[in-house]
Amino acid sequence: MTEPTELSYTHGTSTTPLLGDTxxxxxxxxxxxxxxxxxxxxxxxxxxxxxxxxxxxxxxxxxxxxxxxxxxxxxxxxxxxxxxxxxxxxxxxxxxxxxxxxxxxxxxxxxxxxxxxxxxxxxxxxxxxxxxxxxxxxxxxxxxxxxxxxxxxxxxxxxxxxxxxxxxxxxxxxxxxxxxxxxxxxxxxxxxxxxxxxxxxxxxxxxxxxxxxxxxxxxxxxxxxxxxxxxxxxxxxxxxxxxxxxxxxxxxxxxxxxxxxxxxxxxxxxxxxxxxxxxxxxxxxxxxxxxxxxxxxxxxxxxxxxxxxxxxxxxxxxxxxxxxxxxxxxxxxxxxxxxxxxxxxxxxxxxxxxxxxxxxxxxxxxxxxxxxxxxxxxxxxxxxxxxxxxxxxxxxxxxxxxxxxxxxxxxxxxxxxxxxxxxREDGYVEIVGRIKDMIIRGGENIYPREIEEFLYAHPKIADVQVVGVPHERYGEEVLACVIPRDPADPPTLEELRAFCEGQLAHYKIPSRLQTLDAFPMTVSGKVRKIELRERFAEPV
CATH class of the missing domain: 3.40.50.12780 (ANL, N-terminal domain)
Known part of the structure; x- marks a missing residue:
């Protein structure tokens, strides 16, 4: 008989009670x-x-x-x-x-x-x-x-x-x-x-x-x-x-x-x-x-x-x-x-x-x-x-x-x-994206977080956000929006793709690149990905 698979459920136990105060x-x-x-x-x-x-x-x-x-x-x-x-x-x-x-x-x-x-x-x-x-x-x-x-x-x-x-x-x-x-x-x-x-x-x-x-x-x-x-x-x-x-x-x-x-x-x-x-x-x-x-x-x-x-x-x-x-x-x-x-x-x-x-x-x-x-x-x-x-x-x-x-x-x-x-098995949780932020390219599910984490290591990139934008053939394609470390020397799409080659699956490699001075943000400091998607939906 096989061992039952442990489910993705956990609860926080404590001997310290909740506060009942106002x-x-x-x-x-x-x-x-x-x-x-x-x-x-x-x-x-x-x-x-x-x-x-x-x-x-x-x-x-x-x-x-x-x-x-x-x-x-x-x-x-x-x-x-x-x-x-x-x-x-x-x-x-x-x-x-x-x-x-x-x-x-x-x-x-x-x-x-x-x-x-x-x-x-x-x-x-x-x-x-x-x-x-x-x-x-x-x-x-x-x-x-x-x-x-x-x-x-x-x-x-x-x-x-x-x-x-x-x-x-x-x-x-x-x-x-x-x-x-x-x-x-x-x-x-x-x-x-x-x-x-x-x-x-x-x-x-x-x-x-x-x-x-x-x-x-x-x-x-x-x-x-x-x-x-x-x-x-x-x-x-x-x-x-x-x-x-x-x-x-x-x-x-x-x-x-x-x-x-x-x-x-x-x-x-x-x-x-x-x-x-x-x-x-x-x-x-x-x-x-x-x-x-x-x-x-x-x-x-x-x-x-x-x-x-x-x-x-x-x-x-x-x-x-x-x-x-x-x-x-x-x-x-x-x-x-x-x-x-x-x-x-x-x-x-x-x-x-x-x-x-x-x-x-x-x-x-x-x-x-x-x-x-x-x-x-x-x-x-x-x-x-x-x-x-x-x-x-x-x-x-x-x-x-x-x-x-x-x-x-x-x-x-x-x-x-x-x-x-x-x-994970130890109860720690990884966020892989928003349901609505997930990119679906040619039937493949792509989680922007994974690509962003990889691109942070690029020497020319100070910050990066990855979003899906419409594509006639694949449904969506991968757009990388980057803030360069040196505005006078931003990375090119060719450099970006070469950096990813052999490290990321081909369908995850960005096919478009947009260089920005800053990301659109909410007041609480979250990047407004929906605004990036809307702004760059059409190739410039």
Missing amino acids: IGANLDRAIAAYPEREALVDVESGRRWTYTEFGAAVDEVALGLLAKGVRKGDRVGIWAVNCPEWVLVQYATARIGAIMVNINPAYRAHELQYVLKQAGISLLVASLAHKTSDYRSLVDQVRGGCPELRETVYIADPTWDAFTAGAASVPQDRLASLAGELSCDDPVNIQYTSGTTGFPKGATLSHHNILNNGYWVGRTIGYTEQDRVCLPVPFYHCFGMVMGNLGATSHGACIVIPAPSFDPRATLEAVQQERCTSLYGVPTMFIAELNLPGFADYDLSSLRTGIMAGSPCPVEVMKRVVGEMHMEQVSICYGMTETSPVSLQTRMDDDLEHRTGTVGRVLPHIEVKIVDPATGVTLPRGAAGELCTRGYSVMLGYWNEPEKTAEAVDTGRWMHTGDLALM
Whole structure:
């Protein structure tokens, strides 16, 4: 009788229970345990708060919201770059049971109006401007189409000062009485996923979802009250506000904001000045930091760990992050907004191959499986299929969209990620692509990640993205979009093909090459492959 094949299913066991707190109650625990330790530092403005001071500032904003008539379940929008006020609004809304709605700072009027209306936002907190966007003007443009929007408060503006001054009109003990009315299963956050087709969907997340996920991500990389976490990633995304902010405060660590938006120089200066022990980023951020003129002059010796997520990390980049940035315990995380976000994470002592060849193994209290996308049947280990995840981290649903929720979360409460993956014998998972990114050339399935990983080793290539574009005969062909190391000496298609010859199967070798200065990116740092496909669908 043959041995049964082990299936691509695993679950994270732990003797440590999940947290049953609300976010406000958990913050109170940190304040009581670490009253004089720093909780938040804003490098640009020089402002800093101990946990006691941070708690008082959160309470002031919470009382200000109550003074404005915000009640449990009301939606409060936050449309701002990274700043201390963003963090205060995050914890203040959680304190009173309001639902904070994260709005992408890059949104223009049409997108802003959609989110304000779809979420039913009654109060909006906004920056005054971001890059070329005048936020006050954009809000004025859409206000007429958003009947539920009562008021907008602007950060670094007299409206913010008036808003916080309003806190004095509400008795402080209102917060304690409200705390007794909140459940950890209440919705506390709506995050809009980047819609590649149609409008974005609002993933609705509870205290239990995001507090536990931040806690377990931080626990997995050994956070204590000694840690100082540098966050150049955007707060509007789970990476910043869950893995960053909640990951820090649930362990008594310090949140360090290096700049309002990503700046490689400001990031390295913040690590050096604040003696940060942890640094977050997507691979393109780490690449920008490593390639910064004078990189070697920064003292990064305080770093020990950090998180890289958002897209696969090239081996050479990981070697430099570990060796030159002192991040020996750097961790790779995999997740999605709808799962709060992290399901899989590498461990502090994993080797280089596991940190670059996989996205880690399942976190405690979570299940993952790999299924046949057509049948839903769990596949044997080593076979590629759709990655599904289940557990405390799966969202409550898409806000006011039950049909869309049912398409993503099945009757067994499994979240279908849309990612193609395979599970190794040791339980570690490799992402081989998005189901929709897979290239099908003449009947052959091609996973862009494999080709990208190979091309990263080309001496003339700094960064590369591979996409499928239409081809009359084969259905699709392979296009390599590259950012050259030296813009004056980019690789030619002939050089690229010669580099691949004998190393990759012939059908995987790019037949088209496009040289770019930069890739189109989402605000959270992911490359917009769909835009590359659309832009270069026709040969130039």
